[in-house]
Amino acid sequence: MDQKLTDEQAQAAATEFEAGARMSDVAARYGCTTKTLRKSMHRVGYDSRQRPRQPKKMKPPMVKKLVDLYESGLTHEQIRTETGLSRYTIHYALKGLGKPRRYKVWANRDGYQYMTIPVSHPLYESFKAMRSRERNINTPVHRFVMAEHLGRALMPWETVHHIDGDRSNNAIGNLQLRQGRHGKGATFSCMNCGSHNIVAVPLPEAST
Structure with missing residues (x-):
């Protein structure tokens, strides 16, 4: 039965819908x-389209997979291809985790991947400060991933090396920060344990 709603009922239904109830559930209760519910809510001044869409709830394993794919340097579109999730779900899930959106990635003839840094990204201004003029900020993905890891834009003399030699593998665990140019086919590692977790250690002050 398709029952018409009074203004009071339509207002109450709009309140339920705004709180997150499904349209079909609210309609069944009344x-x-x-269709009648939408028209009734519209009659009392509520547009059902104005309620923000609710992102799909994900189980912890899928959330971890999303974060791992993001940390590996993939864009939202690439993550969508890997997971089959909608762009909307990926965007709001990662946004809730403090992961800014990444846009289209392309590769140059040397195999390095590049991307445009979105204006909304927290590091946009620091990257912009390194440029001499206004323009779109395109940067190698491996430098961008390292910058996100450090929380700052890289200095011009800093370089980022792919440990396994694969220029498309931009996972932070495969990247090594260096100073100056670095050769191909070599990486810095500890001669005792083989670890790549190497940092500069200040020399002790010379005794006087």
Whole structure:
């Protein structure tokens, strides 16, 4: 039965819908169709389209997979291809985790991947400060991933090396920060344990 709603009922239904209830559930409670419910809410000044869409709830394993794919340097579109999730779900899931959106990635003829840094990214201004003029900020993905890891834009003399030699593998665990130019096919590692976790250690002050 398709029952017409009074203004009071329409207002109450709009409140339920705004709180997150499904349109079909609210319509069933008031004994009307979803079409009638939308018209009734519109009559009292509520547009059902104005409620923010709710992102799909994900289980912890899928959340971890999203974060791992993001940390590996993939864009939202690439993550969508890997997971089959919608762009909307990926965007809001990562946004809730403090992961800014990444845009299209392309590769140059040397195999290095590049991307445009979105204006909304927290590091946009620091990257912009390194440029001499206004323009779109395109940067190698491996430098961008390292900058996100450090929380700052890289200095011009800093370089980032792919440990396994694969220029498309931009996972932070495969990247090594260096100073100056670095050769191909070599990486810095501890001669005793083989660890790549190497940092500069200040020399002790010379005794006087």
